[in-house]
Amino acid sequence: MTAPRTARLTTLIVLPAALCLAAAIPAAAHPGHSAGKAADGSESYQVDLEQLNDSGAHGTAMLTLDGRELNVKIDASGLVPGQPHAQHLHGSTDGHDFHCPDASADKNGDGIVTTAEGLPVYGDINISLTTKGDTSKKSGLDVTRMPVADKDGKLSYERTLTVSQQVADHIKDLHVVQHGIDPNGNDKYDFGKGKSELDPKLPQEATAPASCGMVAGAAVGSMPVGGVETGSGGTQGVESPGLFAAGGAALLGAAALGVTARRRRTAATDTH
Incomplete structure (x- = not known):
C-alpha cells in the first residue's frame, strides 16, 4: 500500500508545479511593452x-x-x-x-x-x-x-x-x-x-x-544596429529571469520528486 500512496502524493505535488510552469511561460512570452517574434x-x-x-x-x-x-x-x-x-x-x-x-x-x-x-x-x-x-x-x-x-x-x-x-x-x-x-x-x-x-x-x-x-527597448543614446553595440534586440523582454527561474525550480522539484518515487517503488519491489 505504501508505494501506490506515495505515487499518488507525488502526482498531487507535481501537477501544481507543472501548471505553474505552464502559466509562467505564456506570461513571459507576451509582455506589455516589448518586441517579440510570432509563430509565423x-x-x-x-x-x-x-x-x-x-x-x-x-x-x-x-x-x-x-x-x-x-x-x-x-x-x-x-x-x-x-x-x-x-x-x-x-x-x-x-x-x-x-x-x-x-x-x-x-x-x-x-x-x-x-x-x-x-x-x-x-x-x-x-x-x-x-x-x-x-x-x-x-x-x-x-x-x-x-x-x-x-x-x-x-x-x-x-x-x-x-x-x-x-x-x-x-x-x-x-x-x-x-x-x-x-x-x-x-x-x-x-x-x-x-x-x-x-x-x-x-x-x-x-x-x-x-x-x-x-521602439520599446531602444534607449536614447544607444548605438543603433550596425554600431559598436547592437543595443536592444527584437526579443528583449521576452525572457523574464524571474519567471524562468520559477519554471526551472518547478521542473527541478518535479524531477526530484519523480526520482524519490522511483526509489521508493524499487525498494518496495525488492522487499516483496
Missing part, C-alpha cells in the same frame, strides 16, 4: 507615442515586420480635431543614432520645437505614413493623403507597406513622429506661430511635431 516568423515592435510641444497627443504604434512587408498600426488621441496629421518613420538605416527630441531642441527659444529644429535629433523622413499612394520622403507634406483626426482628436491608422531591405534590417533604429499642434487651442491650424519653414504656404502649427516614439 513575423516580428512586432511597440512604439509608445509621447507628446512634443505640450500638444497633449499620445498613443501607440505597432510595427509588424514579415520579411519586407511592414504593417503599421497607430492609435492616437489628443490631436487637433478634424485636421490632417502628417506622420512618418524618421531615422537612419546606415548606422547613425537618432532619437526623439526634448525641449532643448528649441534653439530659438520660442517655446516650439519645429520640424527643422527636431530633424537633427530625430533624423530625416525615411517613410511617409500616408493613407494611400507614395510613401517616400517626397510625400512627407502631402496632407491630402495623411490621416485626419476625428472630432475628438482621435486617430486610427493602419497600412501595410513593402519596405527596402535596409529598413527591414534597421527597423529598431527608426521611430514614429506625428505632426500638427494647436498652441492657441482654437481646434484648427492657423498662422499664429508663423509660417512653416518647410513650406511657407503651410502654418507652423501644421508641420511642428506633436508626438514621437521609439
Whole structure:
C-alpha cells in the first residue's frame, strides 16, 4: 500500500508545479511593452507615442515586420480635431543614432520645437505614413493623403507597406513622429506661430511635431544596429529571469520528486 500512496502524493505535488510552469511561460512570452517574434516568423515592435510641444497627443504604434512587408498600426488621441496629421518613420538605416527630441531642441527659444529644429535629433523622413499612394520622403507634406483626426482628436491608422531591405534590417533604429499642434487651442491650424519653414504656404502649427516614439527597448543614446553595440534586440523582454527561474525550480522539484518515487517503488519491489 505504501508505494501506490506515495505515487499518488507525488502526482498531487507535481501537477501544481507543472501548471505553474505552464502559466509562467505564456506570461513571459507576451509582455506589455516589448518586441517579440510570432509563430509565423513575423516580428512586432511597440512604439509608445509621447507628446512634443505640450500638444497633449499620445498613443501607440505597432510595427509588424514579415520579411519586407511592414504593417503599421497607430492609435492616437489628443490631436487637433478634424485636421490632417502628417506622420512618418524618421531615422537612419546606415548606422547613425537618432532619437526623439526634448525641449532643448528649441534653439530659438520660442517655446516650439519645429520640424527643422527636431530633424537633427530625430533624423530625416525615411517613410511617409500616408493613407494611400507614395510613401517616400517626397510625400512627407502631402496632407491630402495623411490621416485626419476625428472630432475628438482621435486617430486610427493602419497600412501595410513593402519596405527596402535596409529598413527591414534597421527597423529598431527608426521611430514614429506625428505632426500638427494647436498652441492657441482654437481646434484648427492657423498662422499664429508663423509660417512653416518647410513650406511657407503651410502654418507652423501644421508641420511642428506633436508626438514621437521609439521602439520599446531602444534607449536614447544607444548605438543603433550596425554600431559598436547592437543595443536592444527584437526579443528583449521576452525572457523574464524571474519567471524562468520559477519554471526551472518547478521542473527541478518535479524531477526530484519523480526520482524519490522511483526509489521508493524499487525498494518496495525488492522487499516483496
